[in-house]
Amino acid sequence: MNILYHPSVLDHDTGATHPENRRRILGFGDLTPTPELPDGEPYLHLVHPKSHIETVRRHSAAAEPLDGDTNTSTGSFKAAAAAVCATIMAMERGDFALVRPPGHHAYRDAAHGFCLFNNVAVAAQKAVNEGKRVLILDFDGHLGDGTMDIFYKTDQVMYWSLHQYPAYPGNGSPVEIGEGKGRGFTINCPLPGGSGDDIFRHAVEYMLPAAIQFQPDVVAASAGFDAHQFDPLLQLRATGNFFHWIGKTLQETFPGKVFGVLEGGYNVEELPGCVYNFVAGVNGEPLPHPETPTTSGLRIWETYEMYLHQAAGLLMKYWKF
Numbered sequence: 001m002n003i004l005y006h007p008s009v010l011d012h013d014t015g016a017t018h019p020e021n022r023r024r025i026l027g028f029g030d031l032t033p034t035p036e037l038p039d040g041e042p043y044l045h046l047v048h049p050k051s052h053i054e055t056v057r058r059h060s061a062a063a064e065p066l067d068g069d070t071n072t073s074t075g076s077f078k079a080a081a082a083a084v085c086a087t088i089m090a091m092e093r094g095d096f097a098l099v100r101p102p103g104h105h106a107y108r109d110a111a112h113g114f115c116l117f118n119n120v121a122v123a124a125q126k127a128v129n130e131g132k133r134v135l136i137l138d139f140d141g142h143l144g145d146g147t148m149d150i151f152y153k154t155d156q157v158m159y160w161s162l163h164q165y166p167a168y169p170g171n172g173s174p175v176e177i178g179e180g181k182g183r184g185f186t187i188n189c190p191l192p193g194g195s196g197d198d199i200f201r202h203a204v205e206y207m208l209p210a211a212i213q214f215q216p217d218v219v220a221a222s223a224g225f226d227a228h229q230f231d232p233l234l235q236l237r238a239t240g241n242f243f244h245w246i247g248k249t250l251q252e253t254f255p256g257k258v259f260g261v262l263e264g265g266y267n268v269e270e271l272p273g274c275v276y277n278f279v280a281g282v283n284g285e286p287l288p289h290p291e292t293p294t295t296s297g298l299r300i301w302e303t304y305e306m307y308l309h310q311a312a313g314l315l316m317k318y319w320k321f
Contacts, residue, residue, distance in 0.1 A: 011075025040085030104144030140224020165190030184318030225265030247281025
């Protein structure tokens, strides 16, 4: 897995005080740009209707926010389309798309939570249209509510999320497991604030059998790093060690099927190390940026297990654990 980067993602200017600003990428220092990045706009229609695409284009041209959290600039449409294209390229190459704006809060017809278009959903839909089954593991500290909504009624995509609960965007409870033929194909692992590496690993290990039984052809890591213990937006306590472990676990379980795309992660000093840890884990390389592992208190474990057993009780109808 290589890091795939194109400087056009810096053209999305949200303002220096916005959590999702260009310093998230600039903190990586000198990156080798991908020499040729095709136009991502033709892929947008795989998920988003023309009305939404044109809304984002119009607001970007005027540098108007799409909602209270989601700013735009004159370069935002180009950056967001490039992020979509880079994500598709990462899927085809087994790489990590270092992009912004992020995507997992974007709905089919609405920007939301810093996200203009849903990068991972567009890539996943492209794969589905090619007859493939897609697993999306979203370990961003926030629920990817847009991604969950887009695939909530399909059995061709399994959406599996680890996220702080309760927290923004508010949903992602253990009883949300999909609808219609998609019932059983949404897996929510809500984590209480204060959850450390021990709970993160347990949540993955407990639910992993369902992902294996799904037999995906493509495995997308919707890779946010705001679950890190020093991230300013949440109260989770994962360390960079977990991100290395989850990369290693995914590659060992689904060899040759894994790609990643950047979602959240708002501590600009910690973000590069977290990303490099994940990539090293996928590549079977030693942990480059170790930290002291974190553990969770008894009350936190009790709350987590209550959520876990509630989800498992519903999902056992569809998968063996």
